[in-house]
Structure formats: C-alpha cells, structure tokens
Amino acid sequence: MKTYKAKDLLTERYGQKGSDSREKLRDSAYSYYFGEIIRNRRKELKMSQETLAEVVGKKRPYISRIENGEDVKISNLLLVANALDLTIELTAR
Numbered sequence: 001m002k003t004y005k006a007k008d009l010l011t012e013r014y015g016q017k018g019s020d021s022r023e024k025l026r027d028s029a030y031s032y033y034f035g036e037i038i039r040n041r042r043k044e045l046k047m048s049q050e051t052l053a054e055v056v057g058k059k060r061p062y063i064s065r066i067e068n069g070e071d072v073k074i075s076n077l078l079l080v081a082n083a084l085d086l087t088i089e090l091t092a093r
Contacts, residue, residue: 010022010025028069030072031069031070031072032069033069034066034069034072034077035066035067035068035069035070035072036067036069037086038066038067038080038081038084038086039067041084041085041086042063042067042084045084045085047084049063049064049067052080052083052084055083056076056079056080056083057079058076058079062076063080066080
C-alpha cells in the first residue's frame with residue numbers, strides 16, 4: 001500500500017503551488033471555509049438567513065450564497081462577520 005503526502009496529491013491533481021488551477025482550488029476552499037464559519041455562527045445565535053440578511057442590508061438568497069461559498073467578497077464578509085459578532089484577523093506570512 002502506497003502512502004501519499006497531501007502536498008503531493010494536491011500537486012498531482014491541481015498543479016504546482018501558484019498555478020492557476022491550484023489558486024482556484026485555494027480560493028474555493030477559503031470561500032467554503034468562510035461560509036461554514038458564517039453558517040455555524042448564525043445557527044449558534046439562532047438567527048435565520050432572513051434575519052441576518054435584514055441586519056446587513058442584503059436579501060436572503062445572498063446570505064445563502066455566502067454560506068455555500070459562492071460569493072464571498074471581503075467587504076460583504078466584514079458586514080456579515082460584524083453582524084454575527086465575529087472578528088477577522090489578517091496576518092502576514
């Protein structure tokens with residue numbers, strides 16, 4: 001049985017780090033991750049998508065898209081995070 005390192009599988013399936021396909025995967029993963037955090041926090045607060053949408057001045061389908069990782073723009077992420085009492089921390093690598 002052969003074992004694989006995650007970085008080797010990523011390179012094999014999505015190309016070298018920095019390639020267009022690898023960056024697209026990374027962006028998609030972050031969008032999914034942020035969406036999950038938002039969904040979990042909203043549910044923790046027992047808030048509906050409709051209520052959250054009203055608080056941030058958007059429509060419910062937009063909140064759904066964010067939670068599904070389909071539309072995460074930093075400006076809107078900040079609005080939603082603030083409404084859910086979440087903080088966003090940026091750090092240098």
